Amino acid sequence: MERLVAAVLAAGVLQVLLATTDDHYLLSRIAFGSCANQSAPQPIWDAINKFDPQVFIWLGDNIYGDIRRPFNFLGKERTIGPWKNAPRFIPSSSSEMLSRYNSAKNVPGYLRLRAKAKVVGTWDDHDYGLNDAGKELSAKTTNQRLLLDFLDEPQDSPRRKQAGVYTSYTFGPPGKQVKIILLDTRYHRDPLSSDGSVLGDSQWSWLGKELRGPPSAITIIGSSIQVISNLSGTTGPLFYMESWGHFPKERDRLFKLINDSKKRDGVFFISGDVHFGEITRYDCAAGYPLYDITSSGLTQAVEKVLPSPLRFIVRFLAWFTPSTMRVKNQNCRYRSCTYGEPNFGAIQIDWDASPVNLKIQVRDINGLPVTGVDISLSELQAWNRTIKAGQDQRHCTLEVELPWIVRYRLAILVYSVLACKQFLMLLDNRTGEYVLVASCFGRTNLCSDISLPGVPQKMQD
Known part of the structure; x- marks a missing residue:
């Protein structure tokens, strides 16, 4: 217990020091993750601590705060099926949310991480308060305070005074700066079927200023839901996953904003939510490829729904599902280039390489890579982009544009x-x-x- 208390105190001191020295703090190792059920074992922190990140980024579902009701196909309260009459998920009280945050915050492995790394983050639906929820959720103001307390956000932080938890951080000396932009895809989001807004007017205005501001060598945009993937276009009508693909006008607006921010090279996305890891890429949005590295989840993973001997079925279906955006290379553990067991994201920046090199991976519970890309920073600069017809355009066809026989x-x-x-x-x-x-x-x-x-x-x- 004394060690845990000491770790917490050290974490508080470290957070204060880092908060005042971001401008000169050379950042070379970043970890990120999402989907951590506070009631489940969390052995993956051992691998994250071994990676020894300087910064850890929460990408949402940092706890599972809502209440999941049983599958009921028949009976008085039917939560699934064509005659469903009751919601599958319902909100929990603020006191229960606080209790779950306290459980998550005191996981021993996470305490060790907080003692040596700066922890930042945003939220997704289950820590926002309700599965798939958007701006309609009445408890969002209270739940925003609970999240910021979990992240040890200072009491005078602008995040405590604004509508939504979006924010940004800049690390490193001039010429080697890393900018981390964390979006809030919940507080202002319109209904899923509306093709309305994801970020809301105030957040869009803020994001524009962030991207048009002083340049940085690398800009990481964290979104709780996937930005590049359009998998819902090929998994339907069996099931659908939340993503920016449900809001094509908003996604086009995001890509255009990046493309029009002439000083903003070196941009890529990180995301969570879907309970598997993958890397996707879009070649036709800006003057260079845009990558989206998805890590999900720290405890929640799609293969865990089946017994071990049957998990090959999930891998087969992942391979069989058409994906035009997914990066498939020699770094993939499985042919599908997805990973459906617990995982975390790892970013290593080699500032001494010429040009600067980025090694971005999804890693398993033992810290071993399951998929990854090595990217030269020069590849993420529009002025140095050499268009090669065919090869460099292969990640331009969206899944929703595939012939129907392939798509379905x-x-x-x-x-x-x-x-x-x-x-x-x-x-x-x-x-x-x-x-x-x-x-x-x-x-x-x-x-x-x-x-x-x-x-x-x-x-x-």
Whole structure:
């Protein structure tokens, strides 16, 4: 206990020192992450501490503050299905939110990180207060205070007086400055189906000033939801993920703002939310490629919904789902170039290299890379951009622009398998015997290896 208290005190002193020396603090190691359930084990902090970041960035879902109700397909309160009549998620009280923040803040591994690194961050829906919520949430003012207390934000900080938690930081001496811009994609966001605003007028005005301000060598824009990926265009109608892709006008506005900020080279995004890690890229928004490194989550991960022996199914579906923006290279652990187990993001800046080199990775619970890119800083400068037709334009077609047969192939596969299964169940009921299925898809003759005892051969043919 004494060590934990000492760590907390040291963290407070470090935060004060860093806050007053940002202008001269050469930043070369940054870690980031999202989606940390305060009630779940959090062994990944060991790997993050071993990476020894100077700054750690929370990208949202720093706690799971809302209440998740059980799946109920039938009964009085139905939370899923076509006749759903009750919400799956409901807000919790401010006292319960505070309790969950206190639990998260006192995780031993996180305490060790706070003792040696500057911790900054923004929020996403579950720490904002409600799954998928936007500006309509009534508790957002109270919950903003709780988040800023969790982040040890000074009492006189402008973030405590504004509507929303957006902010920016600048580290490093002139010529080697790193600017970190953290967006708030919740407080002012219009409904998902509206194609309205993500940031709201006041935040857009602030962001414009930030991007048109004094130049920095590197600018990292943190968004709680993915900026580049349009995966919802290919995973629907099975399921949809929140992203800037739901607000195409806003995303175009963001890209245009970056493109028009002539002094603002070296921009890339980091994001969270989706419970898997990946790196995406868009080549046709600015004068250089825009990258989005997604790390999600520190505890929550899509493969954990299945037992270990069946997790290959998730990996197969991730590979099968078409993605035009995802970066696929030799650094990927799996063919899909996604990672569905707990992970964190790691950024290393080699200021001594000529030109300056960026190594950006998604790392696993042991600190080993699962996907990554090595980027020369000169590649992220419009004046040094050499357009090569074909190769450098390969990340320009959005998923929503794919031919429908490609775009919806995941849904076609899933529905075909379900239909085949239903057909076999009907036949099984008809004969009263089990039907052995050796293969039901992936062949020219669907279900060609199925034996149907008791069914005439002509009917089988």
